[in-house]
Amino acid sequence: xxxxxxxxxxxxxxxxxxxxxxxxxxxxxxxxxxxxxxxxxxxxxxxxxxxxxxxxxxxxxxxxxxxxxxxxxxxxxxxxxxxxxxxxxxxxxxxxxxxxxxxxxxxxxxxxxxxxxxxxxxxxxxxxxxxxxxxxxxxxxxxxxxxxxxxxxxxxxxxxxxxxxxxxxxxxxxxxxxxxxxxxxxxxxxxxxxxxxxxxxxxxxxxxxxxxxxxxxxxxxxxxxxxxxxxxxxxxxxxxxxxxxxxxxxxxxxxxxxxxxxxxxxxxxxxxxxxxxxxxxxxxxxxxxxxxxxxxxxxxxxxxxxxxxxxxxxxxxxxxxxxxxxxxxx
Amino acid sequence: xxxxxxxxxxxxxxxxxxxxxxxxxxxxxxxxxxxxxxxxxxxxxxxxxxxxxxxxxxxxxxxxxxxxxxxxxxxxxxxxxxxxxxxxxxxxxxxxxxxxxxxxxxxxxxxxxxxxxxxxxxxxxxxxxxxxxxxxxxxxxxxxxxxxxxxxxxxxxxxxxxxxxxxxxxxxxxxxxxxxxxxxxxxxxxxxxxxxxxxxxxxxxxxxxxxxxxxxxxxxxxxxxxxxxxxxxxxxxxxxxxxxxxxxxxxxxxxxxxxxxxxxxxxxxxxxxxxxxxxxxxxxxxxxxxxxxxxxxxxxxxxxxxxxxxxxxxxxxxxxxxxxxxxxxxxx
Numbered sequence: 001x002x003x004x005x006x007x008x009x010x011x012x013x014x015x016x017x018x019x020x021x022x023x024x025x026x027x028x029x030x031x032x033x034x035x036x037x038x039x040x041x042x043x044x045x046x047x048x049x050x051x052x053x054x055x056x057x058x059x060x061x062x063x064x065x066x067x068x069x070x071x072x073x074x075x076x077x078x079x080x081x082x083x084x085x086x087x088x089x090x091x092x093x094x095x096x097x098x099x100x101x102x103x104x105x106x107x108x109x110x111x112x113x114x115x116x117x118x119x120x121x122x123x124x125x126x127x128x129x130x131x132x133x134x135x136x137x138x139x140x141x142x143x144x145x146x147x148x149x150x151x152x153x154x155x156x157x158x159x160x161x162x163x164x165x166x167x168x169x170x171x172x173x174x175x176x177x178x179x180x181x182x183x184x185x186x187x188x189x190x191x192x193x194x195x196x197x198x199x200x201x202x203x204x205x206x207x208x209x210x211x212x213x214x215x216x217x218x219x220x221x222x223x224x225x226x227x228x229x230x231x232x233x234x235x236x237x238x239x240x241x242x243x244x245x246x247x248x249x250x251x252x253x254x255x256x257x258x259x260x261x262x263x264x265x266x267x268x269x270x271x272x273x274x275x276x277x278x279x280x281x282x283x284x285x286x287x288x289x290x291x292x293x294x295x296x297x298x299x300x301x302x303x304x305x306x307x308x309x310x311x312x313x314x315x316x317x318x319x320x321x322x323x324x325x326x327x328x329x330x
Numbered sequence: 331x332x333x334x335x336x337x338x339x340x341x342x343x344x345x346x347x348x349x350x351x352x353x354x355x356x357x358x359x360x361x362x363x364x365x366x367x368x369x370x371x372x373x374x375x376x377x378x379x380x381x382x383x384x385x386x387x388x389x390x391x392x393x394x395x396x397x398x399x400x401x402x403x404x405x406x407x408x409x410x411x412x413x414x415x416x417x418x419x420x421x422x423x424x425x426x427x428x429x430x431x432x433x434x435x436x437x438x439x440x441x442x443x444x445x446x447x448x449x450x451x452x453x454x455x456x457x458x459x460x461x462x463x464x465x466x467x468x469x470x471x472x473x474x475x476x477x478x479x480x481x482x483x484x485x486x487x488x489x490x491x492x493x494x495x496x497x498x499x500x501x502x503x504x505x506x507x508x509x510x511x512x513x514x515x516x517x518x519x520x521x522x523x524x525x526x527x528x529x530x531x532x533x534x535x536x537x538x539x540x541x542x543x544x545x546x547x548x549x550x551x552x553x554x555x556x557x558x559x560x561x562x563x564x565x566x567x568x569x570x571x572x573x574x575x576x577x578x579x580x581x582x583x584x585x586x587x588x589x590x591x592x593x594x595x596x597x598x599x600x601x602x603x604x605x606x607x608x609x610x611x612x613x614x615x616x617x618x619x620x621x622x623x624x625x626x627x628x629x630x631x632x633x634x635x636x637x638x639x640x641x642x643x644x645x646x647x648x649x650x651x652x653x654x655x656x657x658x659x660x661x662x
Contacts, residue, residue, distance in 0.1 A: 069419065206441035210434055212420045220381065220414075221487070222407030222435040268421035271441060 045187055046289065050179040053247050054257075054285020055278045056194040056239040059201045061254025062261075062277045063236050066208050066270070067229065068133050070141055071318050074254030075240040078129055078145030080122045082152035084244035087121025088114055089156045112189065119241030125152065126233055179247055179289050186246050197239040198278055204232060205270040212268060251304040252311025253288075257281045259314055334359050334491050334523045335380065340389035342372060342379045348387055349375045350548030357491070357525060362517040364534035365527040367544035368568055373527045374495065376544060380525070381412050381493050394490060407435035411487035413480050413494040419469065425479045426464040429455055432486025454485035457520065458512055474505035481512070485522075492516075494526045498533070506530055510537045531568075532581060535559070543567050591616040592651075596625025604630070607644045611651060623647065 057075065064073035064080075075081050091113055125148055132144045182190070207228040210218040215225050243250065261276040262268065288306045335357035343349035349372035357363060367373050378384040380391055382398045391398040393409055401409070411432065420428060432454065433447045443451070455464055460478040463471060468479060477497050484492055494513075498506040510533050516522045517539070525542075528534050534541065535555040543551040543558055545567045551558060558564045565575040568582070575582055589612040594604050604623060605615045621634040630647045631639035641647045 071421075203439060206434070206437070206439060209441060210431060212423060213418050213428075213431060214416050216383070216414055216416055217412075217418065219383065219403070220407060220410075220412040221431065222402075222404035224403055262422055266422055267427070268423045269427060 045182060045184060046179050047286065049182050049187060049190065049247065050285040050289045051282040052191055052194040053179060053243040053250065054253060054283075055198060055281040056243050057250050057253045058257035058277045058281025058284070059198060059274070060236045060240050061256075062258040062270075062273060063201060063204075063208070063232050064254070065258055066211055067232050067236075068129075068141060069211075069214070070133075071259070072142055072255060072315055073145075074252065074258075075122070075236065075244075076249055076251045076254060077142060077149075077315075078125070079147075079149035079152060080125045080129070080145075080236070080240050081244045081249040082149040082156075083121040083123075083125025084118035084241050085121065085249060086152045086156050086159070087117035087119070087124075087241070088245055089159045090121075091117040093159050093162055114245045115189065115193065115242050118245035119237050121152075122241045122244070123233070123237045126237060130229075130233070179285070182246050190242055190246050193242045194239060197235050197242070200231075200235050201239075202274055204228070204235070205274050208232075208270040208274075249304070250285075250307065252307040252315070253281065253285060255318075256307075256311050256314055257284055259318065260284075333357060334394060335525070336392045336395075337380075337386075337389060340379070340391065341387040342375050342384075343387050344375075345387075348548075350544065350550065351388075353389075353548075353550050355542065355550070355552065357523060358540075359490075359523050360517055360521045361539040362514055362524045362526070362537065363540045363542060364538035365525065365542045365544065366531060366534055366567075368546055371544045371546045371567075372548070373544055377493060377495050377525075377527050381410055382406060404435050407487060409489055410491045410493065411484040411489040413477070413484050413492075413497050415496045415499065418476075418480075421469070423468050424464070425460065425466055425468055425471065425482075426451065426455070428468050428479055429460075429464075429483045429486050432483040435487065450488065451486050454482040455479075457485055457516060458482040459508075474501050474508070477501065477505075477509060478512070481509075485516070490523065492522055492524045494524065496527055496529065498528055498530050506533055513537075535564075589613045590621065591619040592621045592623060593617060593619040594623050594625070596623075601625055604644060604647075607648055608651075611648055613651070623651075 060080075061074040064075065064078065065071055067073070128148055129141070129145060133141055207218070207223055210221050210223045211225075211228065213221075218228075219225050257277050257280045258273070261273050261280055264280075265272050265276055267273065288310075291306050333356045335355075337353060337355050340353040340355070341348055341351040342353070353376070365373055365376065375384065379386050380398075382391070382401075385399060393401065393406075398406070430443055430447070430451050433443060433451065434441070437443060437447065455461055458478045458481045460475070460482050463475050463479055468476065471479065481494070481497070484494075498509055501509065510530075513524055513526065514537055517524050526534075526538075538555055540552060541555045541558050541564075543563055545551075545563075549567075551561075551563045551567075553561070555564075559575070568575055592608050592613040593616055594601055594608060596604065604625065608615050608623070622632070624631045624633055626640065629640035629642060630644070631637065631641070632647065632650055638650050639647075641650065
């Protein structure tokens with residue numbers, strides 16, 4: 001992880017030697033002021049963002065997978081992120097209508113409202129999912145999530161229709177999903193929020209283990225099932241909302257990391273999985289971001305393209321294996 | 331209090347639809363009790379009401395003298411544990427880890443297990459005879475093995491009362507006998523109180539200390555299995571299902587109505603199984619008839635309008651009788 005971290009800081013359009021990276025990190029000075037600037041202004045922020053956002057999205061994936069008892073649940077696939085984007089789109093439009101200067105002055109407040117809107121959007125999306133999940137099977141839920149995502153995207157287009165060109169362009173840039181386009185101020189909001197969300201998720205390991213057995217069994221074990229569900233949903237909404245607000249939709253990471261952790265540690269015990277997922281989420285996000293910024297690339301790869309390249313095969317593999325198992329059972 | 335579970339004037343069902351009313355029931359400690367009844371009589375509703383998954387319409391359920399709906403979920407989980415028919419998919423959990431979930435109501439926020447917890451888990455696994463299964467992933471177990479692990483999990487909760495819903499369904503006969511034997515020894519040797527709902531009438535009659543019989547329409551009878559048979563309640567409860575309980579033989583008749591009378595003359599095990607063969611053929615075994623099957627050492631003879639035999643085994647007797655009875659049924 002440390003190596004990845006250094007690599008991430010060193011590699012980019014301008015390559016900086018490791019020794020200088022380390023020096024800049026620890027002493028805050030360098031022979032070349034441009035290097036200092038690049039690292040402090042851009043790469044360090046991007047790196048920290050990837051670390052925390054990756055962990056947050058990965059934990060969301062694990063929480064949703066246990067909650068829906070569905071191995072393919074993840075905030076991106078289920079449309080939760082699209083719900084968050086819709087929330088942000090609405091805020092962008094409203095703020096545009098209110099006047100640009102007003103919100104530019106209260107930049108911090110603007111960030112906060114962006115997070116709140118995104119969280120609210122993801123809550124709404126999850127409420128719909130929850131309502132659907134009780135009635136349908138694994139695959140139908142996934143399709144419902146996809147449809148929910150499309151619905152939100154449609155609504156986003158409609159909402160953006162009412163805004164001016166400048167704001168729409170800003171929105172679509174954000175829409176791409178990247179750890180780079182974040183400001184120092186936003187980062188100082190993202191880190192405490194994700195840390196809070198991750199800490200709460202760690203407190204949930206015991207109820208999550210009980211929920212593995214299904215809701216009725218969990219109830220007979222003395223778990224207040226409704227409350228546990230609501231708390232879990234709150235955490236997912238906060239984490240997914242925060243990350244989506246600042247980084248845009250990050251695809252597949254939630255699915256990949258949870259499965260990777262299960263495969264690595266050969267267990268479904270959340271006491272092991274939760275810390276593993278946090279760590280792996282950070283590492284994987286860093287790795288994916290690194291690939292998008294590799295020096296031989298003429299220009300940046302789209303990050304969701306990298307995630308999709310790794311994630312889509314994993315989703316397919318899980319689906320096929322499940323079919324196979326069901327075939328054996330019947 | 332000698333009764334772990336008690337209810338007076340209990341009405342069960344759903345808003346707008348009462349399934350059974352005015353039930354009075356008591357569950358004595360250390361007993362294995364089977365709840366029987368035809369499909370649709372409300373067995374599941376009664377079970378759910380008794381383990382507080384569903385509120386009663388009227389009356390209350392007392393667990394250890396306390397109204398079950400006033401007990402906190404955590405406290406209730408320490409008094410009562412449940413094995414359901416729900417299909418569980420626990421991913422990569424091993425049988426041991428699944429059983430350890432039974433310690434849930436006793437552990438702290440992180441679910442960390444103390445040496446004591448581990449000891450109780452091991453004992454529970456041992457008590458259900460699942461020791462060899464402990465390290466295996468639950469998703470790879472067979473239905474019977476899975477039931478044993480789930481029972482061990484319920485035991486790990488150290489409950490005063492164990493409620494099991496249809497745990498023997500979908501299992502083959504040896505597995506069902508095995509499970510019932512385990513439950514019996516849990517009740518009799520370890521003093522657990524067990525309530526089990528089942529469709530397995532024959533096995534229930536032979537292993538339960540007490541039967542709860544819920545008829546369609548809500549009539550409810552309790553008693554020793556033999557008492558319920560002698561009082562005729564047992565036969566009455568299942569008559570609506572179109573099957574007839576044969577009180578003499580102690581099992582359900584395969585054939586709707588009794589066929590032509592036949593008498594079996596002989597002694598010992600061979601005579602007993604000859605009677606069973608007659609029933610299988612749809613004949614009614616009576617003390618004396620004009621159609622007689624006579625046992626001699628090592629052979630069988632048929633006596634009636636004509637004498638036939640000797641036959642070397644029951645298969646040939648049955649073959650001969652098939653011809654005999656079809657001929658005689660054509661004649662007035």
